[in-house]
Amino acid sequence: MNENGLIWNRPWILQRADPYVYLHTDGSYYFTASVPAYDRIVLRRAQSLEGLAQAAEVAVWERHVHGIMSEHIWAPELHFLDGKWYLYFAAGAREDKWKIRPYVLECAGADPLTAPWRELGKMQCAREDGFSFRGFSLDATVFESGGERYYVWAEKVGVGKQISNLYIAQMETPWRLKTVQVLLTTPDYDWERVGFWVNEGPAALKHGGKIFLTYSASETGAAYCMGMLTAEEGTDLLDPKSWRKERCPVLCSDPEKGIYGPGHNSFTTDGEGRDVMVYHARTEAEITGNPLYNPNRHAMLMRIRWEDGRPVFSFGNGD
Numbered sequence: 001m002n003e004n005g006l007i008w009n010r011p012w013i014l015q016r017a018d019p020y021v022y023l024h025t026d027g028s029y030y031f032t033a034s035v036p037a038y039d040r041i042v043l044r045r046a047q048s049l050e051g052l053a054q055a056a057e058v059a060v061w062e063r064h065v066h067g068i069m070s071e072h073i074w075a076p077e078l079h080f081l082d083g084k085w086y087l088y089f090a091a092g093a094r095e096d097k098w099k100i101r102p103y104v105l106e107c108a109g110a111d112p113l114t115a116p117w118r119e120l121g122k123m124q125c126a127r128e129d130g131f132s133f134r135g136f137s138l139d140a141t142v143f144e145s146g147g148e149r150y151y152v153w154a155e156k157v158g159v160g161k162q163i164s165n166l167y168i169a170q171m172e173t174p175w176r177l178k179t180v181q182v183l184l185t186t187p188d189y190d191w192e193r194v195g196f197w198v199n200e201g202p203a204a205l206k207h208g209g210k211i212f213l214t215y216s217a218s219e220t221g222a223a224y225c226m227g228m229l230t231a232e233e234g235t236d237l238l239d240p241k242s243w244r245k246e247r248c249p250v251l252c253s254d255p256e257k258g259i260y261g262p263g264h265n266s267f268t269t270d271g272e273g274r275d276v277m278v279y280h281a282r283t284e285a286e287i288t289g290n291p292l293y294n295p296n297r298h299a300m301l302m303r304i305r306w307e308d309g310r311p312v313f314s315f316g317n318g319d
Helices: none
Strands: 017-023 029-034 040-046 058-062 071-081 084-093 096-107 118-122 137-145 148-157 163-173 182-185 197-207 210-217 225-232 260-269 275-282 298-303 305-307 310-312
Touching (some): 017 071, 071 096, 084 137, 137 197, 210 260
Parallel strands (some): 096 137, 197 260
Antiparallel strands (some): 029 040, 040 058, 071 084, 084 096, 096 118, 148 163, 275 298, 305 310
């Protein structure tokens, strides 16, 4: 626990998977995440990270009764772009719950918890892109570098159980891509291939002129873990050679700590401006039922330690 009362690497907000925290320019913290019922998008607001745990939660949008955006409402992210609020999330259809695609909501009001949200529909790919968002697509994140805005997401390809890769493109508007997709990473290693071959849940962290892009790998149980790519700011981020992939996971389950399946993270800073990772994990090794529908993925916080200009993700950070 630190001086502000935050407890590191322990359940912070219960039963909230894929957590995302956004720190607005006015100093307010916003929190959103997947809820166990996968049926709505919720937001919380507080003046501190510790305040988010007790903040009132508001459902700002609920799934459709049928058709698109009616099943599996997953992994929302809140961004403030060009003077408006945007929520990026993935959803399926009641008639085909695995027809997961990325969608966008827009809010022009000052307060995203009370102002109305407008559906912009599916995220639009570049006009000459004949591949993006045609298959199972989810977990989009947005970051800026060198005056350009980038969109990174996971999409499945292939046959059978399929393979989930990460792709990147520049954005033309908050709801349309400017460039065709570029493959960033595919599950190359054994730790990315447990249960399913998965790279998903990207999150960008900038520090010291570098961009660290974390992602999650393998199925959503105890094997779930985090990998990382690194690029130099100022390089061509649409060139796969600009990114270096870590050979081993940067964070995985730790039975001694009682933390299992850490992943699908986001990044923010605490009240003193220090880097913090927000992630979900389980506290039990054995999962009852299908891991995807077990509700006990809890949002947790980790203090990031920096060594030689690189982030160190450790459950001991902050102890």
